[in-house]
Amino acid sequence: MDSKEQRSALRAAVYRGDGRAVVDLLRGVGADGDSLQLAGDGLIAAVMQGVDGAAELARNLVVGLRQRGWEGDDELADQLEAQLGSGPAAMLRAVPVDLEELAGILEGDPLSVGGRIDITTGEVWSQAAIDYVLETGEEDEDTSDDPERWLAVHGEGSREGYRDMELFIASVEDPGRAERLAIAIKGRGAFRRFKDELARRPGELERWHALSEERQRGRARSWLAASGYRVLPVDHRDS
Numbered sequence: 001m002d003s004k005e006q007r008s009a010l011r012a013a014v015y016r017g018d019g020r021a022v023v024d025l026l027r028g029v030g031a032d033g034d035s036l037q038l039a040g041d042g043l044i045a046a047v048m049q050g051v052d053g054a055a056e057l058a059r060n061l062v063v064g065l066r067q068r069g070w071e072g073d074d075e076l077a078d079q080l081e082a083q084l085g086s087g088p089a090a091m092l093r094a095v096p097v098d099l100e101e102l103a104g105i106l107e108g109d110p111l112s113v114g115g116r117i118d119i120t121t122g123e124v125w126s127q128a129a130i131d132y133v134l135e136t137g138e139e140d141e142d143t144s145d146d147p148e149r150w151l152a153v154h155g156e157g158s159r160e161g162y163r164d165m166e167l168f169i170a171s172v173e174d175p176g177r178a179e180r181l182a183i184a185i186k187g188r189g190a191f192r193r194f195k196d197e198l199a200r201r202p203g204e205l206e207r208w209h210a211l212s213e214e215r216q217r218g219r220a221r222s223w224l225a226a227s228g229y230r231v232l233p234v235d236h237r238d239s
Helices: 003-016 019-026 036-048 054-068 073-084 099-107 127-135 159-171 175-184 190-198 202-226
Strands: 093-095 115-118 124-126 150-153 229-231
Touching: 003 019, 003 036, 003 202, 019 036, 019 054, 036 054, 036 073, 036 202, 054 073, 073 202, 073 229, 099 124, 099 150, 099 202, 115 127, 124 127, 159 175, 159 190, 159 202, 175 190, 190 202, 202 229
Parallel strands: 093 229
Antiparallel strands: 115 124, 115 150
């Protein structure tokens, strides 16, 4: 199984909340450097479910997260240690939110960023979805911003995404390709030109997607923690 296949299988196992599958995927090989955040969510579920081998994998992942130090890594490491009983539990309310969906309304298309989270169910609402239910009368404006139910999410733009491109370029070993990518991200349309350049080498495009998704996941986790919440794994195995 190559790294792309492992990430795909890991993402599916994390979504299902299948701790056993997560441990089976990580045992022996561990998580690759662009999947530590994803693996962490899976291992939290695995430790909660008492899966054999989950605790050792989680301890190893904590070391990797602390060493890497990307945004959201310390928050995830803290949560893993709390689950293992080797660190204090943060005073954060648990919510079963999908971090990829949250990242989408935090940093997505400028025309669609922003929205809210239902803190009782973890459901992520885009601003377009909110506007729709208000326009159709399915929801009353007086209750649409009830802080007892909703956590507002304001879009943060593409600045961090631009930094991700710079980080990726710094990791490109071919000087010529790195220079072309550096030129591509100058000025308007930087993201499109960057991806067009990467598309010439599918392997590099896949590596970019992995890095970008990992960093977005970490930033979503960090944003959630700053708002007073932590991710609660959800068991979808029987759904």
